[in-house]
Each structure stands twice: as C-alpha cells, then as structure tokens.
Amino acid sequence: MSSQKAVIIGAGPAGLGAALALARMGVSVTVIEKEAEIGVNRRGETIRFHQGMEDRLYKGFFEEQTIHRINQRTYYSHTGKKKADRQISTWNLIIEYPRFVQALASVAEKAGAQIVKSAPVDRYIKDGDRVSAVVANGKEFAADIFFATAGHHDPSLDIGKRALSRIDIPIRKYLVKNYAGRDTHLEYFFHVDERYPAIAAIFPRGKGEAEVLYMFLTDSAAKKAASTNIPGTRGASGREHDKLDFQYIASIIDDFENIHPVFGEKLTGAKRYYETNTLIPMGDIGSDILPAPNLVLAGDAVGQVEARGGSGIRSSFMMGQISAQAAVDTLLRENFSSQAQSAFKKKVLDSEQMHELKDLNLKFGIPRRLFFSTVTSPSAMDTFWFALEFFMR
Ligand SMILES: Cc1cc2nc3c(=O)[nH]c(=O)nc-3n(C[C@H](O)[C@H](O)[C@H](O)COP(=O)(O)OP(=O)(O)OC[C@H]3O[C@@H](n4cnc5c(N)ncnc54)[C@H](O)[C@@H]3O)c2cc1C
Incomplete structure (x- = not known):
C-alpha cells in the first residue's frame, strides 16, 4: 500500500482511529486539523474502558489517561x-479530553501518520464522481482516498446531502x-x-x-x-x-x-x-458512509454515537479503525469499483461495532427518546x- 495516499479531515477520535489503522497498513496518511492544537474543542470527560480500543493502542493506555474512576x-x-x-x-473513566486526544495523536504519529494543524478544510475538489483534493488555507491536499471525520459540522456533509433529523x-x-x-x-x-x-x-x-x-x-x-x-x-x-x-x-x-x-x-x-x-448525534447511522467512491465518512459525521453516555469517543475511534481497515481491503485494493464500494459498505455496516451500536440504540436510545417525548x-x-x-x- 506504500504508494497509496490518504487524507483525513479532522484529528478527533474517528480521524485518529482511521489514521492509525491506515498508517499501520502502509498507507501514506496526512491528517488535516483546523485547530492549532489537537483536542482543544473539549468534548466529554468520561469514557468507558473498551478492550478493542486498548488492543489497537497499547496495553495500559486507558490506565495512563484516567484521572478518576x-x-x-x-x-x-x-x-x-x-x-x-x-x-x-464497566467503570466510567474520567479523562482530560485534550490530553486523551493528544495521546491518540501521538500513537498515530508514531505509526507514521503526519498531522497538519491550523488547517481548516473549506472545500472539496471533485473530478467526476470522485474527490481529487481538499483545500485548506488555500493549499490543495490531493490523495487517492479521503476520510471525512470532522465531526457533526463536517464540510463533506454537503456532498452526502445528509438529513439532520437524527441529530x-x-x-x-x-x-x-x-x-x-x-x-x-x-x-x-x-x-x-x-x-x-x-x-x-x-x-x-x-x-x-x-x-x-x-x-x-x-x-x-x-x-x-x-x-x-x-x-x-x-x-x-x-x-x-x-x-x-x-x-x-x-x-x-x-x-x-x-x-x-x-x-x-x-x-x-x-x-x-x-x-x-x-x-x-445520538445513535444509529444518519448519513451515507460512502457519499463518493473515494470519500469515507466516520465518527460524529455520520451520527453514529452510541446512545449511552461515555461511549462517543470510543465508538468514533473504533468506527475510524473499522472504516480504514475495510477501505484498504476493498476500495483501495479494487480501485474503487462499484463491487468494492458495496463490499466496503457491507463490511462496515456488518461489523460487530455497528451491530453493537444498533442494539444499544434499540435497547436504550429509541425507548429513551419515546419516553422523553x-x-x-x-x-x-x-x-x-x-x-x-x-x-x-
Ligand atoms: C459537548 C460534548 C460532550 C460529549 N461528552 C462525551 C463523553 O463524556 N464521553 C464520550 O465518550 N463522548 C462524548 N461526546 C461525544 C464524543 O465527543 C464524540 O462522539 C467524538 O468526539 C466524535 O469524534 P469525531 O472524531 O467523529 O469528531 P470530533 O471529536 O468532533 O472531531 C472532529 C475534529 O475535526 C476537526 N475539524 C472540524 N472541522 C474541520 C475542518 N473543516 N477542517 C479540518 N478539521 C476540522 C475538529 O477540530 C476536531 O478536531 C461528547 C460530545 C460533545 C459535543
């Protein structure tokens, strides 16, 4: 995969999860982050331990990040x-959000991902149905594949024409x-x-x-x-x-x-x-996870946060990882053919993580919403x- 290039928009949990997986699979990865520092837009301070996430980082990662249980x-x-x-x-771990996300970034960088900061992506350039580059600070970043993981204000959402009803x-x-x-x-x-x-x-x-x-x-x-x-x-x-x-x-x-x-x-x-x-966004998938053949959406950008507290960070990170793995196995390997696109979607939507999300949403999110209404x-x-x-x- 060494000649393949990926650009990731947004260095949050989803983008860094994708960056880490891609870098480890030999894809050349650039993460473009609009802020001057990683994690400055604080989100939650609570996370539940997730063995799958720790396995993908290193043993003791959660322990190092925990302030309080x-x-x-x-x-x-x-x-x-x-x-x-x-x-x-499962213990709720109280974390310092910027430090936690910076620690994720440092694992991704050690694996070979490059992170460009102070670079807000404000435009996508398309070539036919594919994205050829994104633009930040007037500079074009070209790649074979793009991961839109800029959270719920992701600029790619205009391409996906997402309905905001679930947010x-x-x-x-x-x-x-x-x-x-x-x-x-x-x-x-x-x-x-x-x-x-x-x-x-x-x-x-x-x-x-x-x-x-x-x-x-x-x-x-x-x-x-x-x-x-x-x-x-x-x-x-x-x-x-x-x-x-x-x-x-x-x-x-x-x-x-x-x-x-x-x-x-x-x-x-x-x-x-x-x-x-x-x-x-709380629970479920709110938009197309592949709005263009080489544009993958993950994390809050698709509205996939678990309906229970303390899980958005870990489920976004895992979704980044799963999408990256599936993209390498299908889209990049088979040059974005229509079969590869279907296989990509199937792999992501059929993943254990997605089933877990859907089950939790059914069990808690939907009844909870009905109740409060x-x-x-x-x-x-x-x-x-x-x-x-x-x-x-
Ligand atoms: C107020 C709040 C509290 C929360 N509390 C919790 C909690 O306690 N526990 C929990 O697990 N989850 C919590 N969540 C949910 C969790 O934070 C999100 O699910 C998770 O951060 C989503 O990760 P992401 O990478 O998809 O998006 P984000 O974390 O939103 O990351 C997106 C990244 O993209 C960058 N970006 C945005 N636009 C651009 C652009 N145009 N160009 C370049 N970069 C861009 C942003 O600066 C950011 O770094 C909370 C969310 C919010 C908003």
Whole structure:
C-alpha cells in the first residue's frame, strides 16, 4: 500500500482511529486539523474502558489517561424527591479530553501518520464522481482516498446531502472547579420545562472538580425550541436545528441551578473552568458512509454515537479503525469499483461495532427518546420515575 495516499479531515477520535489503522497498513496518511492544537474543542470527560480500543493502542493506555474512576450513579428527579442509585458494571473513566486526544495523536504519529494543524478544510475538489483534493488555507491536499471525520459540522456533509433529523441533542457542558458534592458518583438531575425539556448532570472528576452537563432531549423538544419566537434568536440558516439559540437556552438552564434543590447547593462556590455547547448525534447511522467512491465518512459525521453516555469517543475511534481497515481491503485494493464500494459498505455496516451500536440504540436510545417525548412537566417526570430508572441506565 506504500504508494497509496490518504487524507483525513479532522484529528478527533474517528480521524485518529482511521489514521492509525491506515498508517499501520502502509498507507501514506496526512491528517488535516483546523485547530492549532489537537483536542482543544473539549468534548466529554468520561469514557468507558473498551478492550478493542486498548488492543489497537497499547496495553495500559486507558490506565495512563484516567484521572478518576466512577462506578456508581445517582439520579435525582426535578423536585429532588425521587432518587435512584445504580452500580455501573464497566467503570466510567474520567479523562482530560485534550490530553486523551493528544495521546491518540501521538500513537498515530508514531505509526507514521503526519498531522497538519491550523488547517481548516473549506472545500472539496471533485473530478467526476470522485474527490481529487481538499483545500485548506488555500493549499490543495490531493490523495487517492479521503476520510471525512470532522465531526457533526463536517464540510463533506454537503456532498452526502445528509438529513439532520437524527441529530437531536443540543448539549451544553462545562467544567467547574471546587465542586462540593460527592466525588465517587455521577449525579444526574432531571428537569422538565413545558417548552424546553432538559437534563442536567454533575460528573465528578476528583480533585474537587466536576463536569456539569446540560442537554435537551428529543427531536420534538428541539423543534419546539427552534420554532418558538424568541427575541434575539440567531435566525435561520435553512436547517431547523441551527435556529436554536444556545445563549437563550443557556439562560433558561442557568436558572435551573437555582431551581433544583440538590443541584444548586452542590455547585455553590464552584467556578466555571471551560464550557462548550453543540448539537450531537445520538445513535444509529444518519448519513451515507460512502457519499463518493473515494470519500469515507466516520465518527460524529455520520451520527453514529452510541446512545449511552461515555461511549462517543470510543465508538468514533473504533468506527475510524473499522472504516480504514475495510477501505484498504476493498476500495483501495479494487480501485474503487462499484463491487468494492458495496463490499466496503457491507463490511462496515456488518461489523460487530455497528451491530453493537444498533442494539444499544434499540435497547436504550429509541425507548429513551419515546419516553422523553411524553414527559411535559416536572411533576410528570416524578410520575414516570420508574420508567426513567430503567431507561437512563
Ligand atoms: C459537548 C460534548 C460532550 C460529549 N461528552 C462525551 C463523553 O463524556 N464521553 C464520550 O465518550 N463522548 C462524548 N461526546 C461525544 C464524543 O465527543 C464524540 O462522539 C467524538 O468526539 C466524535 O469524534 P469525531 O472524531 O467523529 O469528531 P470530533 O471529536 O468532533 O472531531 C472532529 C475534529 O475535526 C476537526 N475539524 C472540524 N472541522 C474541520 C475542518 N473543516 N477542517 C479540518 N478539521 C476540522 C475538529 O477540530 C476536531 O478536531 C461528547 C460530545 C460533545 C459535543
């Protein structure tokens, strides 16, 4: 494969997973990352151990990256009256996101991948139905095959004409310092507002720090928020979810800190350290994984995140690996023929990882979504608490 060239757009878990696999198979790999540093757009701080991922990195990788471990969760209802404790069978590992992704990058670089930073890809050049190059900072990067792994804003999505309907979770997350709650539990607090169903959670990280997460649930909730006439809303860009005004939503959920009897108290005196907000895809495949014969999509770009918490990073990395392996075995080996394209899709979609994703989505994601679309008030949340105890596992 030494004469074959691959360009990967985005040095997140999916792109680095693909880069590592390709480099090890002898493909010449260039990863193009828009940021000056890897992992600066912080995502989650929680990951569950995954043997397959560690096997592809090195023994002890997860151990090295772990700041803190958690194996219990406490869920509180909106009123604080209902509460459920749960044991987590696989430890939740609390990580420092930038450090974790930088460690992935360093394994990929050692295997031979080259990473170009400060290079936002803003254009794809096509030759017939194939992509011949991508452009970043006015410079063309040509290759035989391209991996679009730039997350849910991946510029290739215009080529794939993806429907955004499955990307349904506007999420806001921030890390606080001086967290005053217990540090051995993940603590969830549910709040349902008539217009904006939301969930908030505290993820203790140890050392007096905690990550606080707020997110809105269900497509219909997002649509409601998007269609409400809110003064100052950022206007339409054509896609309904883009109409959501995070600032306005944030002001509503900030109030939540004062409303919730347990939540506000635990955060008293805590300092914001970083925050981020975005829309994330949850569960299943939302777009074509091969929108052009030599353009592979993986990770959040296809909306394949597992429907359970702590799994987006590992499932994106694994998807990058699986797609790269399948691309070498089919597309690159058989010069992107139509048979090779079908074989590629079959290999990826039939992989154990994809089946696992689909099963989890069926078991948890879909019922969870259905459940939250029925809850319309805080008291309804308490009434349905028994169902939540089950679905939020
Ligand atoms: C707020 C938030 C919290 C989350 N919490 C968790 C959690 O606790 N645990 C968990 O496992 N998962 C979590 N997830 C999900 C997880 O982070 C994602 O599933 C995972 O990061 C997806 O990996 P990816 O490589 O597909 O995309 P990303 O991680 O989004 O990586 C995309 C990369 O591409 C780069 N890029 C983007 N556009 C361009 C461009 N035009 N040109 C070049 N480069 C570009 C970006 O800078 C980035 O480095 C969270 C996600 C979000 C948004």
